[in-house]
Amino acid sequence: MAANEHSDKLASVNYDLPTPEPESPRRPRKPYRFSTLCATVENPGMKDQYGSSSVPIYQTSTFKGVSGEYDYSRSGNPTRTYLEHHIAKISSAAHAFAVSSGMAALDVILRMLKPGDEVIAGDDLYGGTNRLLGYIKSHVGVTVHHVDTTNTESLHPYIHPGKTAMVLLESPTNPLLKIADLATISKDVKERAPNAIIVVDNTMMSPYLQRPLEHGADIAYDSATKYLSGHHDLMAGVVTCNRDDLAKQIAFTINSVGNALTPIDCFLLLRGIKTLALRMDRQQTTSGLVADYLHSLGFRVNYPGLPGHPGRDVHARIANGNGAVLSFETGSKTLSEKIVAGTRLWGISVSFGCVNSLISMPCVMSHASIDAATRAARGLPEDLIRLCVGIEDPQDLLDDLERALLAAGAIELDQAQNRYIRVAEPDGQDAITRAVQKLAVEKDAELGAREWFVSAPGKVILFGEHAVVHGVTAIAASVDLRCYGLATPRRDHRVSVHFHDIEHFSCEWDTASLPWNSVIPAVSGKEYQDLDQNLVDALLQGPLRQIPDAQRHARVASLAFLYLYMTLSKGDKRPAFDFSTRATLPVGAGLGSSASFSACAATAILLIHQRVSIPELPTPSNPATEVNRWAFISEKILHGNPSGVDNSVAVYGGALGYTRPGFIRKSGMEPILGFKSLKFLLTNSKVPRDTKKLVAGVGEKMTNEPELVNGILEAIQTITDEARRVLADPEITRETLLQALSALINENHGHLVTLGVSHPSLELIRSRTADPYGLSTKLTGAGGGGCAVTLLPDDFKPEDLQKLVDELIRENFEPYITSVGGSGMGILSSFSEHRNQSPASVATNIHPQTVGQVTPPQTPAPEGQVQLGVEKDTAEQRRLSFNTTSTEKFAEWASEIGEWLYV
Numbered sequence: 001m002a003a004n005e006h007s008d009k010l011a012s013v014n015y016d017l018p019t020p021e022p023e024s025p026r027r028p029r030k031p032y033r034f035s036t037l038c039a040t041v042e043n044p045g046m047k048d049q050y051g052s053s054s055v056p057i058y059q060t061s062t063f064k065g066v067s068g069e070y071d072y073s074r075s076g077n078p079t080r081t082y083l084e085h086h087i088a089k090i091s092s093a094a095h096a097f098a099v100s101s102g103m104a105a106l107d108v109i110l111r112m113l114k115p116g117d118e119v120i121a122g123d124d125l126y127g128g129t130n131r132l133l134g135y136i137k138s139h140v141g142v143t144v145h146h147v148d149t150t151n152t153e154s155l156h157p158y159i160h161p162g163k164t165a166m167v168l169l170e171s172p173t174n175p176l177l178k179i180a181d182l183a184t185i186s187k188d189v190k191e192r193a194p195n196a197i198i199v200v201d202n203t204m205m206s207p208y209l210q211r212p213l214e215h216g217a218d219i220a221y222d223s224a225t226k227y228l229s230g231h232h233d234l235m236a237g238v239v240t241c242n243r244d245d246l247a248k249q250i251a252f253t254i255n256s257v258g259n260a261l262t263p264i265d266c267f268l269l270l271r272g273i274k275t276l277a278l279r280m281d282r283q284q285t286t287s288g289l290v291a292d293y294l295h296s297l298g299f300r301v302n303y304p305g306l307p308g309h310p311g312r313d314v315h316a317r318i319a320n321g322n323g324a325v326l327s328f329e330t331g332s333k334t335l336s337e338k339i340v341a342g343t344r345l346w347g348i349s350v351s352f353g354c355v356n357s358l359i360s361m362p363c364v365m366s367h368a369s370i371d372a373a374t375r376a377a378r379g380l381p382e383d384l385i386r387l388c389v390g391i392e393d394p395q396d397l398l399d400d401l402e403r404a405l406l407a408a409g410a411i412e413l414d415q416a417q418n419r420y421i422r423v424a425e426p427d428g429q430d431a432i433t434r435a436v437q438k439l440a441v442e443k444d445a446e447l448g449a450r451e452w453f454v455s456a457p458g459k460v461i462l463f464g465e466h467a468v469v470h471g472v473t474a475i476a477a478s479v480d481l482r483c484y485g486l487a488t489p490r491r492d493h494r495v496s497v498h499f500h501d502i503e504h505f506s507c508e509w510d511t512a513s514l515p516w517n518s519v520i521p522a523v524s525g526k527e528y529q530d531l532d533q534n535l536v537d538a539l540l541q542g543p544l545r546q547i548p549d550a551q552r553h554a555r556v557a558s559l560a561f562l563y564l565y566m567t568l569s570k571g572d573k574r575p576a577f578d579f580s581t582r583a584t585l586p587v588g589a590g591l592g593s594s595a596s597f598s599a600c601a602a603t604a605i606l607l608i609h610q611r612v613s614i615p616e617l618p619t620p621s622n623p624a625t626e627v628n629r630w631a632f633i634s635e636k637i638l639h640g641n642p643s644g645v646d647n648s649v650a651v652y653g654g655a656l657g658y659t660r661p662g663f664i665r666k667s668g669m670e671p672i673l674g675f676k677s678l679k680f681l682l683t684n685s686k687v688p689r690d691t692k693k694l695v696a697g698v699g700e701k702m703t704n705e706p707e708l709v710n711g712i713l714e715a716i717q718t719i720t721d722e723a724r725r726v727l728a729d730p731e732i733t734r735e736t737l738l739q740a741l742s743a744l745i746n747e748n749h750g751h752l753v754t755l756g757v758s759h760p761s762l763e764l765i766r767s768r769t770a771d772p773y774g775l776s777t778k779l780t781g782a783g784g785g786g787c788a789v790t791l792l793p794d795d796f797k798p799e800d801l802q803k804l805v806d807e808l809i810r811e812n813f814e815p816y817i818t819s820v821g822g823s824g825m826g827i828l829s830s831f832s833e834h835r836n837q838s839p840a841s842v843a844t845n846i847h848p849q850t851v852g853q854v855t856p857p858q859t860p861a862p863e864g865q866v867q868l869g870v871e872k873d874t875a876e877q878r879r880l881s882f883n884t885t886s887t888e889k890f891a892e893w894a895s896e897i898g899e900w901l902y903v
């Protein structure tokens with residue numbers, strides 16, 4: 001926004017700005033514009049005895065006499081009074097206070113809280129704010145709910161009149177520039193909990209660009225170390241408000257704790273503020289140029305001024321400009337490090353708001369104290385570069401940045417266009433897309449003409465099973481136990497399945513005999529939420545009719561397979577192939593075998609029908625998304641009402657906080673990497689159970705006892721919130737983290753017992769692990785039997801673990817010690833049935849170098865070249881081994897036969 005436009009917008013705001021005295025009775029009074037207010041430091045109530053142009057520094061701690069306005073600088077000092085008057089003036093505030101730092105400002109505000117109060121705060125707050133909130137929580141007994149403030153509705157469940165004492169907001173956030181609708185949130189909170197105080201940290205904007213008090217906030221505070229001072233030569237914090245009652249409390253606290261700003265710093269801050277608008281105008285204009293430049297090169301840039309920014313409209317409504325902080329991703333941490341190191345004009349430093357431009361990598365600098373897992377959980381990319389734009393010549397800044405991008409190899413000159421373009425960054429691409437593209441599947445190759453070997457992991461749910469079906473967040477991670485699927489072409493117009501782990505069930509169908517009249521072929525990329533009941537019925541009454549009830553598990557798996565096969569077929573193409581599965585995870589035991597089966601079936605069928613990422617075909621851009629979509633449909637067939645957490649983990653791997661769409665909370669997945677360092681013991685009770693029935697049972701309980709079940713759901717949400725919080729807390733020690741998780745495990749299990757999904761066998765596992773080992777255990781998955789998960793502390797002695805495992809085996813349980821958080825769905829890439837191609841041409845297509853760029857972990861490639869263009873008997877040998885290798889040796893065999901490409 002141009003400076004004039006900005007000034008006019010500000011001038012039109014209807015509040016009582018100090019105005020010049022009218023020069024004549026006919027001249028209307030007109031409020032000064034912002035930059036005039038900044039530059040004009042005067043206080044009508046305080047005239048300097050000598051008429052000094054600059055406010056004097058009253059460098060004194062005491063004042064003589066008993067009846068004067070000042071007695072002691074902790075309580076009041078004239079230089080500070082000038083500053084506070086000035087800050088109030090530019091902040092549309094009745095009251096302003098200056099303290100020793102931004103954190104001191106927050107401390108003064110948080111001291112209004114009493115034990116038992118509840119605070120709602122953002123989930124993407126400044127680290128220091130989080131730390132202080134954590135302290136208040138543990139020492140004052142205040143409950144803090146962290147919510148996604150970019151979604152106003154996510155606050156609603158936590159706003160309770162009488163309980164909610166404070167709502168703490170930041171907008172835009174630092175360094176991701178996420179936007180909270182301060183005006184709507186303030187209105188919502190005031191309507192629902194009129195006594196709650198709305199507090200906004202306005203540091204990223206300064207009063208020039210955003211004045212939260214105008215949008216309904218009760219208190220705004222700034223780290224004045226940043227834009228207000230502008231020169232990185234002092235530390236200060238300011239608090240502003242309109243309410244007299246709040247002002248009184250703030251003044252009381254500042255006087256009591258003695259953290260008011262010193263006279264010399266008040267002087268420096270006053271001097272800095274005089275040029276606030278001038279600096280900001282320049283910094284902001286240059287920021288726009290830098291954001292446009294990086295965006296035009298193809299980088300993902302976070303800046304509310306850019307067209308694609310999700311909070312752009314809200315921000316434009318509540319602020320007068322986009323500020324001077326932006327961030328961008330390069331696709332590679334190493335590349336980002338090179339860029340940051342390569343700049344000369346941009347100084348490498350923390351903080352922002354200074355006249356000098358700064359560059360930093362939050363993950364290795366300002367946010368390095370937060371562990372990688374927490375950073376990932378907060379969606380803070382490791383490769384993120386933050387730019388804090390100063391007042392230098394814009395062209396010099398752009399030149400310096402370009403030089404650094406070029407030197408780092410992030411951009412290159414495109415001769416044809418005679419301009420710099422971004423060098424494609426392999427890490428940033430979808431590994432599976434590239435892998436599939438490189439697999440030399442000819443455009444017009446016969447469908448189903450090649451073999452595919454796929455796999456997907458099972459999962460362990462640590463918190464939130466069942467509740468996740470009803471919209472509560474669950475925390476789950478992949479386990480190192482997988483389902484494998486081998487899709488092998490047939491030459492006889494038949495499709496067949498062989499489920500090794502379901503009593504070696506096998507069945508085959510003539511493709512022409514399938515109920516093609518009942519199928520509505522899927523449109524690529526379209527969301528399918530509901531099952532086509534017509535097709536389900538046609539399959540059950542047709543090709544699956546002969547499968548008896550005793551084999552219902554195989555029948556429903558066949559149903560899922562045929563449903564996907566038919567729905568995803570294209571035109572009248574009916575590829576003939578066999579789909580065989582093997583599992584190294586126990587089937588039907590709560591470790592997500594159905595989801596890993598579903599992910600394998602979806603991947604194989606999408607590949608066979610060439611619906612994922614084969615060049616020149618109008619395919620959806622992201623095969624993982626497409627696989628997950630269809631794995632969910634398959635889960636629907638197997639489960640009835642799946643939440644989607646299991647298939648998401650099976651496809652994406654890692655550890656996730658997962659919230660189902662369609663409920664009040666913001667849906668989606670967020671990575672939780674801290675999980676990977678945790679050690680678990682999984683114990684299969686071997687008691688068979690049925691997820692579909694158990695999920696339906698909880699649904700029924702909800703209908704019959706809504707109050708009880710809703711209370712449990714809320715309690716479980718609090719558990720997952722707390723688990724996410726502790727996993728993301730940079731300050732917490734490992735020991736405290738494990739203790740907190742253990743307590744939450746016990747609590748969560750208690751709720752599952754009340755929901756009626758435990759089983760005596762699970763309670764026995766719980767007591768065996770608790771006594772004498774002191775371990776915390778809960779059921780995992782649907783319960784009713786199946787598996788229990790036990791958290792193992794880091795210092796749990798190997799000999800004790802062995803003893804415990806032996807005891808569990810003696811009790812006829814099946815313990816697994818497995819690592820969690822590994823890779824998701826995978827495709828074996830090392831063989832091809834394209835025997836017509838010369839080995840050399842195939843080799844170019846899937847050269848190990850190409851394969852080596854995919855997301856780790858990978859099976860190490862065999863020395864030299866990957867084996868390609870396999871002979872017929874080798875392929876047959878593979879099929880034989882697939883069927884005959886023992887379950888214990890299966891994972892090792894599968895990983896050794898070639899190169900796996902993982903999501």
Ligand SMILES: Nc1ncnc2c1ncn2[C@@H]1O[C@H](COP(=O)(O)OP(=O)(O)O)[C@@H](O)[C@H]1O
Pocket residue numbers: 483499500501502552553554556557581582583586587588589590591592593594595597638639689690691692781782
């Ligand atoms: N390897 C497999 N092959 C075929 N079907 C499978 C396989 N694994 C799971 N399934 C299907 O999923 C069902 C188990 O689902 P479920 O009861 O939800 O258990 P889990 O907790 O392991 O996901 C099986 O009865 C079967 O229908």
Ligand SMILES: C[C@@](O)(CCOP(=O)(O)O)CC(=O)O
Pocket residue numbers: 461464465466467468469589590591592593594639641642643644645646691695780781782783786
């Ligand atoms: C009970 C539930 O939360 C998890 C079921 O897991 P499993 O099928 O028992 O592995 C259901 C779901 O999320 O779909």
